[in-house]
Amino acid sequence: MKMEAEINSLCTPIPGQKSRSSRNFSLFHLPTNKKVRVVVERKYQGISFTFDVMSDELNSTDHVIWNNVGNGSILKMPDLIRQSKGWYIANPSISSTVGFTDLVRETFKVKFYTLE
Numbered sequence: 144m145k146m147e148a149e150i151n152s153l154c155t156p157i158p159g160q161k162s163r164s165s166r167n168f169s170l171f172h173l174p175t176n177k178k179v180r181v182v183v184e185r186k187y188q189g190i191s192f193t194f195d196v197m198s199d200e201l202n203s204t205d206h207v208i209w210n211n212v213g214n215g216s217i218l219k220m221p222d223l224i225r226q227s228k229g230w231y232i233a234n235p236s237i238s239s240t241v242g243f244t245d246l247v248r249e250t251f252k253v254k255f256y257t258l259e
Contacts, residue, residue: 144256144257144259145256145257146254146256147170147172147173147255147256147257148168148169148170148254149168149252149253149254150166150168150232150252150253151251151252151253152164152165152194152232152235152250152251152253153165153235153249153250154192154235154237154249154250154251156234156235162195162197162233162234163197163231163232163233164194164231164232164233164234164235165232165233165253166231167199167229167230167231168229168231169229169230170220170230170255171227173257174220175220175221175222175223176219176220177219177220177257178217178218178219178220178257178258179217179218179219179220179255179256179257179258180215180255180256180257180258181212181213181214181215181216181217181218181253181254181256182214182215182253182254182255182256183213183251183252183254184251184252184253184254185249185251185252186249186250186251190237190238191213191214191238192213192214192235192236192237192238192251193211193212193213193235193236193238194212194213194232194233194234194235194236194253195207195208195210195211195212195232195233195234196208196210196212196230196231196232197230197231197233198229198230199227199228199229199230199231200226200227200228201226201227201228202226207233208221208230217258232253235251
């Protein structure tokens, strides 16, 4: 596996944003239908995250590229027709087996690896 992108995300939307929780990143260099594995790194064991990956559109409303993404997800690169400024993590959701309820200030790291 080869790491293609890495991004840090907040556990909640950035203040003033509806759903965005990270800065933009790019996987535009990958071909359509290329398989990508997602690895989510977090500070605490027993906590998992799911999130959407959205496109930051130039001249239209942002849209979801992939939804309900989590650690170990295997995704397929879409056909990139639209003009986009980049992609971002959005709508993060936390699942905890250890009782953490206030993780507003926590962050997690998402890494995208291509599969052969």
